[in-house]
Amino acid sequence: CGTSTKGQNGFVHLSALGTFKAAVLIQRWYRRYVARLEMRRRCTWRIFQSIEYSCEQDQIKLHNFFSYLMDHFTPSSSKERDFISRMLTEEESYKDTELEKLCDYESVEVLDSYTGPHLSFPLLPDHATALLEAFKQKQQLHAHYVLKLLHETRRHLMQLPNINHVSTCYSEEITICGDLHGRLDDLFLIFYKNGLPSPEKSYVFNGDFVDRGKQSVEILIILFAFLLVYPKEVHLNRGNHEDHMVNLRYGFTKEVMQKYKVHGKKILKMLQNVFCWLPLATLIDQKVLIVHGGVSDMTDLELLAKIQRHKFVSVLRGKKRKEKSRHMDSKVINGESPVGVDPPRSSSFPGSCLQPGLASMASRTELSQWVRQTVEEELEKCRRQVGFSETPGDKELTCVSSVTMTESELESCETSESSQGEWKQIVDLLWSDPMPQEGCKMNTVRGGGCYFGPDVTENILQKHSLQLLIRSHECKQEGYEFCHNRKVLTIFSASNYYEIGSNRGAYVKLGPDLVPHFVQYQANKTAHTLTLRQRISRVEESAFRALREKLFAHTSDLICAFKGYDQEETGTITLSDWATAVESVLHLGLPWRMLRPQLVHSTAGGLLEYKSWLDYLAVEQRSKEHIQSSLLETIYRNRSNLETIFRIIDSDHSGLISFEEFHQTWTLFSSHMNIELTDDGISDLARSIDFNKDGNIDFNEFLEAFRLIEHTHCDDKAALPTSDGC
């Protein structure tokens, strides 16, 4: 054809188009296509990250709820009082605190019908490899052996210092892995590519072994087994998810109960006492520091080395009733330095504030000795007041757990200022994130730890003559990422973390030259067969579903915001105003104008009919017309918190709570959230779940009812363990 078209872009004389120009045209077009995919990929990533962090922010709301309870709620009956104290205490039914008796494995009988692996102690390499094989066959380790393994692990960990010292001269190369989060496939892949731990192959696992993924139990068993078999070569750091309070929310508690049912409770209790003994950091050749989260401007390795780390069973503490101590506590929880706080009433405190950075070496030793002594005294006081008998070897009762136990019982037990300083050292190590700007500020997104700048990194490295800080805690698209002038390395080992195809995992190897070598991987066959476009689409779908749910959960606030831009009440707003309004409500810091095409599908002349758009969002949720819409929104917005609360109430971990408890939870929650909720409203809610378990509510079912329908990936469905008498 010989027509020539003259368009705005200068597509002139097409008839004379040579192959050169044709090629340029195609290449131009294609490059634009790829650029748009790249933009979509980045936006999807941002969505996942901001939702993940805002979920962690929920933890703060949960604390607010508990402190609200403690401050405002006066139980009107002993039943209510019991209910509240059950929410706030860790364990009620166990009076005997001796761990051996508490979590004994002797009484857990291994039946002949059990076909899984058997362990004998001391563990041998064969046991470890047998466990790997068994888990590949989807078998489950019997509770008896799990408990025994946990006891032995704890015994071993107790001998370790807070900061593990490792040298590269013994085993030439050290492999460092980041977050695994229950992804057994990734661990298998790492062992496959890199080899099993052995005297020639050292490993450091940098925390967050559990939660989110569905095989946290298996990962722990494998890591602990290798730890016992090769104690000199395998090193574990504690992560922020090695914490039973976090596990309640993020799935590990649920996994243990589902897999171990009757014995699950023992296992969970035991785990609390294993997690708290995990070392806080690993130091390679005195030059490379490995911690899970990061550091802060207050981080002091010398102080850290002296802390009694096992005292901090959970780093998420409840608030105390007293006005003064609540003030102190909220400051500490927000990650601020304890300096400048009023000295507590206890008389044994010196006048000067705790400034580890300023004190000289000699007096620091004295200080830490004094700290230990005072904390011990406080512990004793708490214990006596609660009526615990002083049994020898009763050192396991931690400061934190005793405080939470006594909070509702008595009002005068205060944690010492020094132990709050220690608490901050640990929280900073496990929860902090690096930031590009200089300085150090509280990490309000996570609700704990700090954001630390390149100057903070530089100071720490110089102060202790280090050359590199390796940490994990944040998912990275390529599995690893440098920052702070390559002085900080983030290593993340859970591939496909958000969704299949979302990111690679990686591990890093260090030889005696301490030059990092990376290996990346993606543990899912499907991811490899998809084209770039398909991979991005899949992850994108997942991200946008989560985002739409979030939008739905804020329907009423959004309507208010939209109306603000619709003064003439036309029922429409411009797309630009839509973007501004949405950000003002959700505070996710997302590029809404870039995301708009995926979220808003029908516009007329650049205007959006916002009411029908919100209806469209609502359609995706299962229809529950008989439940008032504000309540529905609340459930969606607080589902994580509700789940955590239910799990805490469900002290026997059965998955069921009574209708009365359900009712009470809702009454408290709705008064805290300022929602009008009648008794009828609650009954309607209960009726929406089909339950006939003699007055009990399966709260898993309840929560499932308020989830968007998720498309299941066949790869993700973990095969149920064979029932082999466990």
Next chain:
Amino acid sequence: MAEEKEGAAAEAIIADIQKKITDAFEVFDHECNKTVDVREIGTIIRSLGCCPSESELHDLLAEVEEEEPTGYIRLEKFLPMMTKVLMERRYRPIPEDILLRAFEVLDENKCGHLTKEELVKYMTEEGEPFTQEEMEEMLSAAVDPETNTVRYRDYITMMVVDEN
């Protein structure tokens, strides 16, 4: 009066465009300091709806780079340039039929498809050549595995649907 209204409407349009540009820019602003790596500018410009060739991109970059190139582009330089580009509707996307004709030009035998080798040759040797990565990625979606050819008409249709 009418002029005032028009003026206000025009301002609103410009403000809207500037917000769009800023949003796109911020996606790549990893250090949150209003700068992006120069290598990402092409992606940003293209995702805002423009379809420049590599040499046109080069010219645009020259306008926003610092006198002594630092490897970073600042938003304050990028914004006015990009606003102008969008206002003037430069580098518009290529219409489907033009794209089709470009493929037809390469299809010497006019048989409705290109062989894999032909496509590779044109894309990596002519025009503004692809990198190996770009080539591989295009092939993964464009080549019909059974015939080992690129049925370009279908390919274009598929890609266009994807975008929308």
